Amino acid sequence: MVLAIDVAKKQKFNALHFLVFLSVWGGLLLFAVFPQILNQLWRVFWVARWADVLVYISIIFLLYFVLLLLSKHVDNKEALTELIRELAIENSEKKEITWKEVFVIPCYNEWPVIKNTIENILNSWYKNILVVNDWSKDNSRQILENFWNKIILLNHLKNRWQWAALETWFEYIRRYWNVDYIITFDADLQHSLDDLQKFYDVLDKNKDIKIVFWSRFIGKQYSNIPFSRVIVLKLAILFTFFLSQIKLTDVHNWYRVLRKDILKDIKITIDGMWHASEIIDIVASKNIKFAEVPVNIKYTEYSLSKGQKASNAINIALRFIWNKFFR
Numbered sequence: 001m002v003l004a005i006d007v008a009k010k011q012k013f014n015a016l017h018f019l020v021f022l023s024v025w026g027g028l029l030l031f032a033v034f035p036q037i038l039n040q041l042w043r044v045f046w047v048a049r050w051a052d053v054l055v056y057i058s059i060i061f062l063l064y065f066v067l068l069l070l071s072k073h074v075d076n077k078e079a080l081t082e083l084i085r086e087l088a089i090e091n092s093e094k095k096e097i098t099w100k101e102v103f104v105i106p107c108y109n110e111w112p113v114i115k116n117t118i119e120n121i122l123n124s125w126y127k128n129i130l131v132v133n134d135w136s137k138d139n140s141r142q143i144l145e146n147f148w149n150k151i152i153l154l155n156h157l158k159n160r161w162q163w164a165a166l167e168t169w170f171e172y173i174r175r176y177w178n179v180d181y182i183i184t185f186d187a188d189l190q191h192s193l194d195d196l197q198k199f200y201d202v203l204d205k206n207k208d209i210k211i212v213f214w215s216r217f218i219g220k221q222y223s224n225i226p227f228s229r230v231i232v233l234k235l236a237i238l239f240t241f242f243l244s245q246i247k248l249t250d251v252h253n254w255y256r257v258l259r260k261d262i263l264k265d266i267k268i269t270i271d272g273m274w275h276a277s278e279i280i281d282i283v284a285s286k287n288i289k290f291a292e293v294p295v296n297i298k299y300t301e302y303s304l305s306k307g308q309k310a311s312n313a314i315n316i317a318l319r320f321i322w323n324k325f326f327r
Contacts, residue, residue, distance in 0.1 A: 024061075071327065078269060081160045085168045088132070088154040094176055095152060101181040101257075102128040102173065106165040110187040111138045112302060117187050118147055124193050128179070130172065132156060132165035162254075163275035167268040174263050182258045188303040191255045191295070198293040199257040209289045210262040213248065214255035218294035225299055232313045239317055240277065243324065246284035249292055252276040252316075262288060270323050277320045 031038055038053075103121055107114050114131075121129055129151040133141050135158050144153050154168055166184065173182060181203065185191055191214075199212045216225060216233075236251045253276060258266075265286050270278045283290050 020061075020064075067326065070322075074327070080158070081164045084156050084158055084160055085164065085171060088156050088168055089172055089175070092154045092172070093152060096176050096178075097128060098178040099128050100179065101126065101183055102130055102177060102179045103183045103185045104166070104169040104173075105129065105131045105185050105187050106134060106162050107131055107136060107140050107144065107187050108134040108159060108161075109136045109138045109140060110306075111136070111140045111143055113189050114140055114187050115143050117185075117189060118144075118151065120189075120193065121185075122150060126193075128152075128177075130154070130169055132168050134161070134165050135159040163268050163270060163278075166275055170263050170266065170268070173260065177260075179260055182260060182263075184254055184256045184258075186254050186303075188300070188306055190297050190299065190303050192298070195255070195293070195295040196257075198295070202291045202293060203257065203259070206289075206291065209291050211256060211258045211283060211288060211290045213250065213290060213292050214253045214295040214297075215248075215250040215292040216253075216295065216297055217249045218292060225297065226304070236313065236317075240280055243320070244277075244281045244284040246280055248280065251280060255295055270319065274316050274319045274323070277316065278323070281320075281324065 103126060105114075105117065110117075118129060118131075129147075131144055131151055131153050133144055133153060133155045135156050141155065144151065147153075152172075154172065156164065156168070169182075173179065181200075183196070183199075195214075202212050203209060233250065233252065237248060240251045241247055265288065266279060266282055268275050268278060282288070
């Protein structure tokens with residue numbers, strides 16, 4: 001009955017719902033008219049009692065409806081994010097720029113560090129900085145607005161996490177900016193600008209490489225990364241290789257340099273903090289040429305407090321599996 005009402009409200013024919021509806025009500029009608037069929041049905045399913053068959057079928061239907069509702073929920077969240085993104089772009093300074101590179105930085109409650117991060121970039125003679133203020137609840141926006149003539153600021157009207165900030169930058173750059181390189185950069189002072197030349201060296205020497213990832217595990221780079229996080233990251237490398245068939249020495253990285261022409265192939269859709277896995281999966285599935293470079297990462301008490309918890313790794317893995325195989 002619920003399925004029938006659903007189809008009627010949509011006023012369109014849904015073949016899957018129609019078949020499920022027909023099967024359920026056809027089976028119930030058959031069992032009502034010929035109840036003795038139930039006495040033989042258990043032999044087909046190798047269960048002890050015919051009533052157990054109905055229980056198992058009910059569980060299957062419940063699981064189906066849970067997955068259906070989860071899919072609807074995810075679609076609604078992504079639609080909300082798309083609306084927030086369009087409002088952020090529409091209310092921003094639509095400034096067309098032609099330049100070599102642009103730094104893109106997410107900002108969510110980063111008032112202790114965001115000023116120093118931007119000043120470090122500007123003092124290193126880099127010119128273009130694009131910041132998405134992801135509905136910070138502290139005074140981050142006021143700090144960013146003090147750089148009104150030096151950065152491009154986009155404001156989300158609701159916190160949508162890094163993935164949404166990243167896609168907002170990409171969409172803004174697709175529409176207005178003509179740059180060679182896009183640098184994804186963190187606000188928490190983990191990344192070193194001295195490492196940026198390593199990215200450029202690879203891209204300048206290999207024109208077919210479209211994206212360069214950081215790696216904390218190539219060579220003997222400086223990093224005071226906690227041991228527990230090393231273990232989680234090593235397991236994530238195996239997980240990524242198994243599902244995406246791509247071999248990397250580091251995953252869930254944020255420090256990247258992309259050529260602008262690959263933005264047409266990269267569309268971030270996974271809600272939350274799982275975008276790094278999606279980008280890697282897109283690179284693998286579309287055979288985009290990539291490289292890795294060693295970088296020096298400095299973990300501070302502040303950056304560790306803002307970063308992902310090791311316990312969230314399972315949640316990230318399950319969400320990636322859901323998006324890859326069930327959507």
